[in-house]
Ligand SMILES: [Zn+2]
């Protein structure tokens with residue numbers, strides 16, 4: 001027996017009311033750990049919370065991940081469980097992901113129907129892309145080995161309860177870059193005496209666009225955006241320094257590495273042509289999330305067999321996801337779950353009037369239980 005909908009809703013709305021930012025999920029973690037213990041799971045608390053549920057004689061293990069963190073957004077919603085932590089909001093539905101996974105843990109603890117080990121991974125700090133690695137740094141996969149790992153994210157704008165995924169790349173990587181040009185400032189009326197960093201920076205901005213347009217294959221799905229151009233110029237002062245900042249997205253590690261290499265090459269080449277110094281900082285915040293064939297086929301088959309509205313080959317998502325670190329370590333599948341198309345449920349993730357759809361709580365929990373029983377079948381003695 002699982003939690004009933006009203007209990008799940010109460011739990012989700014309580015998480016929503018007291019959101020916590022990444023690596024500050026103290027109360028959220030305490031609540032999760034207490035519930036898991038209450039249901040008889042073995043609980044390990046570190047930067048995140050790990051719940052272990054064993055049943056039968058099977059020696060296979062799978063991992064299910066939920067994220068716990070909220071965002072630095074001031075909630076604009078009117079409902080009666082509006083955030084009580086000013087400036088912090090569950091605007092990405094992680095309150096719902098956590099509750100769906102708790103619902104599954106409770107249901108499976110009460111009535112396993114599987115043979116093996118389920119490792120419930122509640123990760124901190126998904127939003128800044130730091131939490132999964134922090135759990136891996138605690139050797140969570142060494143201490144609790146799993147053969148497959150799964151995660152669900154809600155998706156506003158898609159029909160309520162629709163499960164969608166795809167084999168291969170599902171979410172892009174995100175890298176932040178900063179290009180610092182050091183020339184020579186001077187008088188705006190005497191450019192020959194300076195080395196104007198702004199003109200050189202402009203050349204770099206345009207040249208960076210040739211990476212996607214001319215160096216990567218058409219349809220590679222990469223994006224390079226220079227989003228800030230800062231100089232020390234004034235009304236009559238030519239700038240001697242310029243800083244370009246931006247964001248690059250890629251759909252494969254090869255393309256990401258290619259972007260970094262070409263970016264350095266272009267910046268250095270242009271700087272050298274003009275006799276100025278340049279430094280390029282390129283930092284990948286999120287790696288690509290790649291779905292592996294076996295868990296992806298399994299998740300699709302389970303969803304279809306259990307009668308969920310299922311899309312087996314959706315388009316890749318444009319956002320990035322910290323689950324990528326788990327699915328880079330263990331074959332994994334990242335799934336999207338339609339949050340609804342209208343009202344707060346249809347508002348984009350990270351908007352201040354978005355809300356997780358409570359109708360997904362039993363759907364998500366039910367999908368998890370079906371998946372566990374399929375991947376760790378009772379007749380499987382390992
Ligand atoms: Zn988010």
Ligand SMILES: [Zn+2]
Nearest residue numbers: 092093094153
């Ligand atoms: Zn999210």
